[in-house]
Amino acid sequence: MAKLSCRSLVACCMGPPRAAVDAMDGVKLKVTNRYVLIKNDIFELTLSNPDGMVTGVRYNGVDNLMEILNKEDNRGYWDIVWNPPGERTGIFDVIKGTDFRIIYHDENQAEVSFTRSWDPSLEGKAVPLIIDKRFIVLRGSSGFYTYGIYEHKEGWPDFGIGETRVAFKLRNDKFHYMAMADNRQRIMPMPDDRLPPRGRQLAYPEAVLLVDPINPKLKGEVDDKYQYSCEDQYNNVHGWISSDPPIGFWQITPSDEFRTGGPLKQNLTSHVGPTMLAMFLSAHYAGDDLSPKFTNGEYWKKVHGPVFMYLNSSQDASDPSLLWEDAKVQMMMEKESWPYDFALSEDFQKTEQRGCISGRLLVRDRYIIDGEDLYATSAYVGLALPGEAGSWQRECKGYQFWCRADEDGSFYIKNIVAGNYNLYAWVPGFIGDYKFDATLTISSGDDIYLGDLVYEPPRDGPTMWEIGIPDRSAAEFYVPDPNPNYVNRLFINHPDRFRQYGLWERYAELYPDRDLVYTIGESDYSTDWFYAQVTRRTDQNTYQPTTWQIRFNLDSVSPNSNYKFRVALASSANAELQVRFNDQDRVVPHFTTGLIGRDNAIARHGIHGLYWLFNIAVSSAWLVGGMNTIYLKQPRNQSPFQGIMYDYLRLEGPCGC
CATH class of the missing domain: 2.60.120.260 (Galactose-binding domain-like)
Known part of the structure; x- marks a missing residue:
């Protein structure tokens, strides 16, 4: 019988969940000069103090799931690539906190903060942002949450962002199997396989031919992290599996609202390392159009996340699908729990602070059917910052909220952060972009019904x-x-x-x-x-x-x-x-x-x-x-x-x- 995390629905079919006996004990928090330790009876998280780096994750008898051969600031970290005005080359910056705070702690929950501030003495040396990194551990939860609040104050220097994310580097002596979809999972090469003489670089550094890999079954294959990219609409869970002991380490993203560029935007997921990424903003598959520029001292504030790092385990090392299937169930549970009611930053709006919108989208094309509107079946319908029709795919500063319309074109978008938006859409099978004429103001508790909307795609003749x-x-x-x-x-x-x-x-x-x-x-x-x-x-x-x-x-x-x-x-x-x-x-x-x-x-x-x-x-x-x-x-x-x-x-x- 396999043994999986207590929060899994699959676990009921696979044996008693790990934490069913232990979950009565609460969340414990210990702070020293160098570390912040948070644990429940399932796992223990170690963060550096005051940097806020994930230096250790103890779970299922393994002292540390993070790569212990790496320096402590190169295991689990937030980073940002930014550039001063007029400079195209980005500056890579691992975000290290300078101020540690306990936001909340009781037996049910711990939330801690690692903040890095900015002042004029840092101009040109550090990105002009206040960055507040948060970590949350819940009672009975097999994993931890992290999110970040980025703030650029009015009058601060101009700058641009090329990328920001959370990266986790796991132990390469244990995690060899990677999974990101039912049909995209496999035994992966080792990091040494990508280096000469075992690997030979091809047309660009990311692509390597495996000439003499440690696992001879991989000989002659190409490894490239971009082969594992994924559209954000499908980028919900991915991660790694260890066979000894059988452990899964997963990154779950329950919402796309804080990602940029809409549901079709592609991002990196997991790749050889073993490395696991939570991408919030990047120019990948878009170029400079999706690198936000902050000019004329504009004010900006945004919450990235929370995302969930989920741990599970099994007694059956021969079948990694058990852990993958459980991770998918956990992903659905996280989605159903969104927006989380336990994230304590006032900048992260809860369900009662958000609004909803609904309606039905139709398509009018007289050269297909004259005098009758068509259902916009499976249309992508979403809210993004005000702009021109189609501007959502280049939008990279605000939040976006998307859904797929039903067969009859009906749509319902819930949990929208309060603010001003345009409603956009595009319909598979038709060219062009739809935009609702009016700017929509979403306030707390709104449930707006727009009725029937009609999209007339570009058409001059038959x-x-x-x-x-x-x-x-x-x-x-x-x-x-x-x-x-x-x-x-x-x-x-x-x-x-x-x-x-x-x-x-x-x-x-x-x-x-x-x-x-x-x-x-x-x-x-x-x-x-x-x-x-x-x-x-x-x-x-x-x-x-x-x-x-x-x-x-x-x-x-x-x-x-x-x-x-x-x-x-x-x-x-x-x-x-x-x-x-x-x-x-x-x-x-x-x-x-x-x-x-x-x-x-x-x-x-x-x-x-x-x-x-x-x-x-x-x-x-x-x-x-x-x-x-x-x-x-x-x-x-x-x-x-x-x-x-x-x-x-x-x-x-x-x-x-």
Whole structure:
């Protein structure tokens, strides 16, 4: 019989929970000159005083689950990457507290604070923020919570943030199995496997070929932390499992409200170390657009977290799925408990301080159904700081609250922090972004019903042809098999096959002499449209621009009319899209995006970055009766990672065709 944490629903089927007998004893807190120790009868947490670093976690007979070979400030810590105005290079700063306080302690709960303040003497030396790191241990709880309150006072220096997170580095002599989804878990390489001569760096430092790994079964695989990235909407629980003894150490994020960039934003999770991350803000898969800049001395305050570090154990070392399944159950329990009523900062609003909003979203497109609105089935509906339609994906200072609409378009968003918001939405199957006209003020206890809302997606005329699915991803297009010399076996025959290393190089192998040509009515986008328009590598290790063609037949062209070419991009990495109609050699393209995007999704094994939509007016003079060709050129060619991913392309005829 397996033995799991007392808080698990699975435990009832797997034997008596560990803490069922011991939970009568309360939470104990001890403070010394160097350490703060908090324990219940399940585990013990040791924090450095006054730094607030996680130096030790004692659990299930193991003295310390953290990497004991690391220095104490390199085991469990909050960090931030920031930059003064005008400087692009970020400063990496492990956040060390200077002032320790006991916020609350009784037999049921302990909450402690490690605060780092700022004053003008630190200008240019430290990020101009007051940072209050909190840790919470509850009675009978198999794990601890942490959250942080960041405050920039009015009149303080300008600065920007590139990243902030909590990192945990676990013992590499014990934690070898990593799990982040039912189909994304495996035995992982050791840290030494990534270093010469056991590992060989590939095109960038994060990607390493395992030449002579300690575990010979991993030989020939590629390891790259970005292969384990995840969209925030699915990034709820991930972590590591030790086989001796069978222990799980998990990071659970019960809410996305404090993350930036909306539900599609991608972030790192766990990776070789063994390292486990709780990402709050990052520019990954977005670039500088998601690095907030604080200018003109603006005031800003935000709570990051709480997140939960969950510990569980089992008597069956042969089946790591037992601990993973239990961690998923615990994750659901944490979600149901949100917002936590035990977090004591007045800046973290409780349920009674928050509001709710509901309504129904419909879609109106007369070229699909004339005179009847469609249900916005499974639409993403959310609240974010006021801005333009679609601005939520670049929003990086406030809170966001999202849900998926029901089959009939009904939505309900609860536990919204009081404040001013716009309501945004996008609907899978339709291009563009919806925004509710009015700014919404959410106050404590509000339950606002908006009724029926109607989204009219961009549309000028009937669809003449289309390529792809408007879902903000390039996953439906052709994703090649990896080079056999650069495989991560986890992603063989996997839905996320795009996470293999080096797929960008396969384009030149498939199209060695000419670029992709797609013929409407003959080609199939799932096999004939490469997932990314990348540069072509030459024998001289230089890179050439690429020009793709879309060929289509028009029986006739409506004179003196405008057609519309809609191009939705799922990603752009230091790229440009130039569009020419029936004239490949035209010096000035009919349309260009200019240089756009820094999301780096091609190199980082993503199938999308930020979403772009371009609506191109097409003069009938550019078209001909018979066969037409649209030339799509990506001219930027300084690296193999410059390129774009398409989401969806559509040519519309003139209104009334």
